[in-house]
Amino acid sequence: MPAVHGIDLDAPGRLTGAIHLTHSDNRYDNGVIPVPVAVLSGGPGPTALLVAGTHGDEYEGQVVLHRLLRETDPEQVSGRLIVLPALNLPAVRDAGRVSPLDGQNLNRCYPGRRGGGPTEQLAHAVVTELLPRADLALDLHSGGSNAHYVPSAFVYAGPEPAVWAAKRELARRMGLPWTVVVPGRFEPGSFSTAADDAGVPMISTELGGGGEVDPAVVADAVHGLRRVLEGAGILAASPGTPAAPGTRWVGLCGDGAVHTPLRGLFEPIAGLGDEVRQGDLLGRVHPVEELDRPSTPVVAPRPGVVAIVRRPPLVDLGDSLYHLAADHPADG
Ligand SMILES: [Zn+2]
Numbered sequence: 372m373p374a375v376h377g378i379d380l381d382a383p384g385r386l387t388g389a390i391h392l393t394h395s396d397n398r399y400d401n402g403v404i405p406v407p408v409a410v411l412s413g414g415p416g417p418t419a420l421l422v423a424g425t426h427g428d429e430y431e432g433q434v435v436l437h438r439l440l441r442e443t444d445p446e447q448v449s450g451r452l453i454v455l456p457a458l459n460l461p462a463v464r465d466a467g468r469v470s471p472l473d474g475q476n477l478n479r480c481y482p483g484r485r486g487g488g489p490t491e492q493l494a495h496a497v498v499t500e501l502l503p504r505a506d507l508a509l510d511l512h513s514g515g516s517n518a519h520y521v522p523s524a525f526v527y528a529g530p531e532p533a534v535w536a537a538k539r540e541l542a543r544r545m546g547l548p549w550t551v552v553v554p555g556r557f558e559p560g561s562f563s564t565a566a567d568d569a570g571v572p573m574i575s576t577e578l579g580g581g582g583e584v585d586p587a588v589v590a591d592a593v594h595g596l597r598r599v600l601e602g603a604g605i606l607a608a609s610p611g612t613p614a615a616p617g618t619r620w621v622g623l624c625g626d627g628a629v630h631t632p633l634r635g636l637f638e639p640i641a642g643l644g645d646e647v648r649q650g651d652l653l654g655r656v657h658p659v660e661e662l663d664r665p666s667t668p669v670v671a672p673r674p675g676v677v678a679i680v681r682r683p684p685l686v687d688l689g690d691s692l693y694h695l696a697a698d699h700p701a702d703g
């Protein structure tokens with residue numbers, strides 16, 4: 372059984388098909404779950420693999436890829452675009468981070484397994500059918516329902532000098548206000564790790580979040596994606612594509628994660644992009660039921676810049692409230 376149905380990935384033109392996931396439960400007996408795949412192929416040239424909806428409640432990247440598909444003709448493409456705007460379709464349909472079918476986080480399931488659950492099947496199809504055809508790849512994320520991120524490219528360092536240089540160039544062309552560098556193989560089982568294993572230059576993004584769609588962030592990402600594709604020679608340079616703005620390179624600090632010390636109502640004080648010193652007040656947590664108990668201040672464990680802020684105000688012990696980042700050399 373081919374991994375992608377209804378489509379010859381190597382044929383020219385505009386083609387649509389689906390990765391068929393199998394899963395049998397009360398809702399799905401012997402049917403399939405068709406994860407939509409589009410290919411725009413215009414002749415010789417490189418292939419870009421573009422995905423969003425790895426987490427279903429992260430919408431900005433999904434919008435960006437729908438825009439690209441609907442605003443691009445195959446005749447404009449030198450090479451090929453393989454586009455999956457709703458990669459983890461069950462999670463997208465469920466407006467959730469992970470698949471409701473098996474509770475799995477797709478971005479921890481790579482390289483997947485042919486005979487596994489639906490999320491493992493999906494990772495396996497990406498690794499065996501799509502990544503081997505790709506010269507570059509983008510996986511568009513954002514903060515989702517639980518967080519807001521500074522609009523950023525999100526890049527794993529390494530794995531070797533040529534691929535790392537190509538990733539840095541992708542981040543520069545993406546031109547988002549921030550580029551977050553994390554150590555190589557930061558999250559085992561992620562798309563980024565799978566791309567590194569395949570030797571394919573790949574970056575992610577974090578395009579805002581909150582389970583929302585910010586028009587300004589989407590506009591920046593649409594331009595950034597066009598710059599990436601123009602830089603690869605897949606799309607011709609367009610006068611409508613602005614030059615890449617500079618991006619600020621930062622690294623997430625291992626000691627920059629701030630978790631709530633109690634359950635209650637989170638009042639954020641520091642905002643995205645704020646520069647903070649060690650000990651600065653970032654926010655407060657107010658006990659909901661105990662009105663005679665003082666609120667608990669949340670302070671910066673180190674100096675840095677606020678890169679991630681929690682969204683839902685009701686928090687439970689251990690929930691992530693903030694993550695601080697620090698400047699990182701662009702070639703480090
Ligand atoms: Zn995500």
